[in-house]
Amino acid sequence: MFSQTVEYALRAVVHLADCAPAAQTTREIAVVTKVPPAYLSKVIQGLCRAGIVVSKRGVGGGVALAQSPAELTILDVVNAVEPIVRIRKCPLGLKTHGVNLCPLHRRLDNALAMVEAAFAQTTLAEVLAEPTRSRPLCEAPSRKRLGLVEK
Amino acid sequence: MFSQTVEYALRAVVHLADCAPAAQTTREIAVVTKVPPAYLSKVIQGLCRAGIVVSKRGVGGGVALAQSPAELTILDVVNAVEPIVRIRKCPLGLKTHGVNLCPLHRRLDNALAMVEAAFAQTTLAEVLAEPTRSRPLCEAPSRKRLGLVEK
DNA sequence: TCTATTATGGATGGCAAGATCCATTTTTAG
DNA sequence: CTAAAAATGGATCTTGCCATCCATAATAGA
Secondary structure, three states, X not given: OOOHHHHHHHHHHHHHHHHOOOOEOHHHHHHHHOOOHHHHHHHHHHHHHOOOEXXXXXXXXXXXXXXXXXXXXXXXXXXHHOOOOOOOOOOOOXXXXXXXXXXXXXXXXXXXXXXXXXXXXXXXXXXXXXXXXXXXXXXXXOOOOOOOOOO | OOOHHHHHXXXXXXXXXXXXXXXXXXHHHHHHHOOOHHHHHHHHHHHXXXXXXXXXXXXXXXXXXXXXXXXXEHHHHHHHHOOOOOOOOOOOOOOOOOOOOOHHHHHHHHHHHHHHHHHHHOEHHHHHHOOOOEOOOOOOEOOOOOOOOOO
16 A cells, blocks of 8 residues: 555665664665665655755765654655645535545545554654664664664 | 545445445446446456455346445455555565564554554445435435436 | 766656456346 | 347556666765
8 A cells, every 4th residue: 555665765764764864875775775776766866855865976975864863754754755645625526525525535534644643653763763673674683783884 | 545446446335335235337336426437347347356246237237235235344345456465574575574573664564454444444334324414425415315216 | 187986867668557448248128 | 039238358548656777967085
């Protein structure tokens, strides 16, 4: 139900949050997140235009989060690449329904609202801070990442 | 986030539930639900193969629900045309994650689980019974549908 | 200034979803 | 038995998503 592009974007941003505030090259991100490099570059361009990340070209350049991981929610990222569009008026165009959705569409919209709320409540910092044995994107159990600058 | 086909399928099935246990022609359903007739016929074929509806050809034929509206949930319909696929193992293929999803994918799967649960809890009968002024798919406020056999 | 590095933009291709059309089959009514 | 009604299956078309490749622009370091 979530597109592949959303999945890729989230992986990239979580990894950037893990490295924040340091910048990473798209190639490095692609390796860690196991996303096709050429396509990842497109996804990141989108994130860049949406203001989620900032990029710098040339030697020593790369991509970094535009804000701190504590300020960025999953919803911010999702909405940047493939916005969750709520149902605001009757999809059949029925006048009498209008803003008051019929029982069917009210339920569909409620589902969207739940997802939206869940994503809005979670920041990237929280994703990384969660006390669990498996660490986002990484094979190894929770250990503090330090330098790790090489390819 | 829900595909157009899911939307179409739900409209069709809700209308059939409203007419249950009578059968309706796809053309009639297309008019009421405002779905492109030719495409609706494809969607209904899918519902038929999934066992959600049954169809009969020829004069007096049409499509009807396979079960009573009280036994059919929104989830049944959704899963018939575009199954909600839960995240059961690490999408990156990380061995150490396996079934224990990392914090990121755990949250994504939780969102899917919430939607799945919400859809599983609602039967078509409940959608139709809801005391509200706007009636599913229909312009008019709640009035009991009777004959209405003509085109 | 030259070169290596890195992101950017454009062009392109494959593929599945959405949508349409038509010939065929099934079924009932007359 | 014939004709009309209705679903079915196949073919086709368009569009957007996923993905790749390459030329170009920007940037830092030597």
